[in-house]
Ligand SMILES: NC(=O)C1=CN([C@@H]2O[C@H](COP(=O)(O)OP(=O)(O)OC[C@H]3O[C@@H](n4cnc5c(N)ncnc54)[C@H](OP(=O)(O)O)[C@@H]3O)[C@@H](O)[C@H]2O)C=CC1
């Protein structure tokens with residue numbers, strides 16, 4: 225084996241990576257490319273092997289050819305260096321395995337011993353479950369019964385979302401996993417936590433003297449978190465129709481982002497301390513007490529036929545594997561309160577949806593107005609200061625401030641000061657999955673969700689789901705390509721707020737109710 229010349233000193237210890245679901249969509253679009261980027265950047269030692277696992281038959285050569293195609297289609301690096309590619313591909317093998325068949329796991333155990341020997345791996349095992357959630361429990365039991373946990377190194381389980389469907393099912397799953405793995409061995413993926421700009425929230429907050437002193441209800445009027453997507457449900461209608469936007473994006477990515485914005489500074493930047501602080505935020509979320517409260521704080525919608533650019537789009541109920549009468553929400557917006565000293569009275573507005581006009585993830589922090597508009601009171605209403613954190617697809621931050629309009633007589637105009645990370649030449653931001661796989665392999669669980677975070681998030685979401693289950697008459701249709709139900713604007717208008725435009729969009733393209741209109 226030729227060594228990789230640029231192995232980093234913080235590369236993880238050697239391990240066998242077991243990729244369950246190796247013929248699936250996630251492996252192809254995200255996991256193979258992430259492994260290649262890590263290898264190319266010297267973040268994997270040569271002491272590793274990847275076993276691709278799924279039911280269908282594949283030779284090692286076919287598997288490596290799938291790998292090659294996936295990298296060239298989805299990776300931020302291409303496999304154009306033949307020597308590097310050959311070296312990388314040597315580490316990959318495929319085994320056909322039905323996860324319900326424990327004998328297959330025994331065979332896998334024997335294969336693992338051979339791989340340990342071949343790649344000088346000290347018995348470390350990382351099991352990545354890119355599988356349907358119903359298979360998470362059975363896999364972990366068979367890993368134990370098939371002898372996979374008997375090797376002398378560490379054993380870690382990386383588990384994809386969704387972690388349960390509600391709190392009781394998540395508890396059950398957690399108990400199943402707990403029969404085999406300790407909490408510190410379980411790495412629950414929330415890929416938003418692997419995004420560069422989500423991680424940057426902590427740096428922006430805790431490394432800048434001019435944000436943290438203002439980061440509270442004395443100075444912040446509201447916070448808006450938008451995760452908008454242009455895609456519909458694509459081929460995932462079967463899964464999505466049972467899940468909906470609240471469970472698919474709300475319970476995990478949105479609440480996780482909210483915790484990053486709202487958490488107290490941890491005493492040390494240590495994984496457990498950060499997660500402790502995030503849990504405190506989740507515990508402080510004000511639960512909706514009645515169906516009426518759900519209704520007045522949460523808006524849900526479902527896309528109908530519409531147009532995005534020049535493209536005619538069908539409605540959600542016409543998508544593959546979606547019921548004609550489906551009442552599943554493809555959009556939701558909510559007004560959320562964090563009942564603690566720092567955030568008392570500050571609304572966090574969160575929204576997500578499919579078939580919206582742009583793909584973007586953004587956080588807008590709107591600051592309160594000046595106590596008095598001394599200079600310009602007669603002529604202008606001052607625009608509030610904003611801090612905008614752009615997570616995706618543009619990455620960066622900008623601050624909106626008021627400044628004098630050049631040449632004009634005491635005229636004020638809002639201007640922005642911008643740091644655009646994704647515009648900088650030479651920055652090739654790592655994909656979320658690269659960071660997360662690397663962290664799991666190093667045993668760093670900071671950006672994975674701990675059980676108590678997951679369970680508190682379900683508690684909050686289950687209350688909304690209950691309200692919806694008991695009365696579905698508030699499901700609002702919205703045309704594909706629009707910003708969702710107009711009712712979502714009312715959530716903010718009640719307090720004199722409005723959604724700020726995202727992704728640098730023209731204000732004209734955005735449906736909102738401004739203070740003046742109100
Ligand atoms: N795709 C995505 O963008 C995202 C996916 N996820 C999550 O990742 C997980 C995987 O999703 P995705 O890749 O899209 O799913 P796919 O349906 O594309 O892939 C499922 C994989 O599981 C394998 N599989 C199914 N049944 C068995 C079985 N009995 N034994 C062994 N292997 C089996 C399939 O292979 P075979 O048929 O050959 O057995 C296939 O490789 C899910 O939990 C999903 O929620 C999370 C975020 C995003």
Ligand SMILES: O=C1O[C@H](COP(=O)(O)O)[C@@H](O)[C@H](O)[C@H]1O
Nearest residue numbers: 385415453455472473477585616
């Ligand atoms: O987890 C999920 O996330 C994607 C959106 O992820 P992004 O990184 O592209 O913003 C979403 O499309 C999918 O429905 C959901 O399961």
